Amino acid sequence: MDNGENHLSEHGVKPTSNRILVWKALAAQQRPVSLSELEEILETLDKSSIFRALTLFLEHHLVHAFEDGEGVIKYEGCPDPDHCGIHDLHVHFYCEHCRKTYCFPAAPIPQSTLPEGFTAHSINYMIKGICEDCQKASR
Numbered sequence: 001m002d003n004g005e006n007h008l009s010e011h012g013v014k015p016t017s018n019r020i021l022v023w024k025a026l027a028a029q030q031r032p033v034s035l036s037e038l039e040e041i042l043e044t045l046d047k048s049s050i051f052r053a054l055t056l057f058l059e060h061h062l063v064h065a066f067e068d069g070e071g072v073i074k075y076e077g078c079p080d081p082d083h084c085g086i087h088d089l090h091v092h093f094y095c096e097h098c099r100k101t102y103c104f105p106a107a108p109i110p111q112s113t114l115p116e117g118f119t120a121h122s123i124n125y126m127i128k129g130i131c132e133d134c135q136k137a138s139r
């Protein structure tokens with residue numbers, strides 16, 4: 001995921017300099033980030049350019065987007081766009097104190113059995129609570 005340019009073109013996205021910047025900023029994060037957080041990281045790009053790049057990445061399944069439980073969309077790079085399926089999704093944790101979203105890649109999403117005729121395309125599994133850092137800080 002470190003060579004942004006190749007990663008983008010291999011997955012059908014023309015690697016313009018803006019798109020590479022957005023991709024690299026996203027890939028460098030250890031956790032899912034919102035559009036405003038990306039805007040802060042990418043001081044040289046405006047919100048609409050970042051949003052356009054993210055929308056394109058989504059269309060090509062280069063990123064995952066989900067609602068963080070407080071109405072904010074968070075984005076994360078897809079670890080494996082070629083083989084990504086519902087079984088590769090992991091649990092997320094939303095800290096009600098610092099409002100950060102954490103990835104728990106070692107915790108797969110529990111699968112539920114759907115009624116016949118229903119097909120799942122994505123699952124948003126979000127646990128809310130207080131993160132490690134905030135718990136330490138409050139002690």
Ligand SMILES: [Zn+2]
Pocket residue numbers: 061063064078079080081084085
């Ligand atoms: Zn994926």
Ligand SMILES: [Zn+2]
Pocket residue numbers: 095096097098099100130131132133134
């Ligand atoms: Zn926290």
Ligand SMILES: [Zn+2]
Pocket residue numbers: 032076090091092102103104
């Ligand atoms: Zn994640």
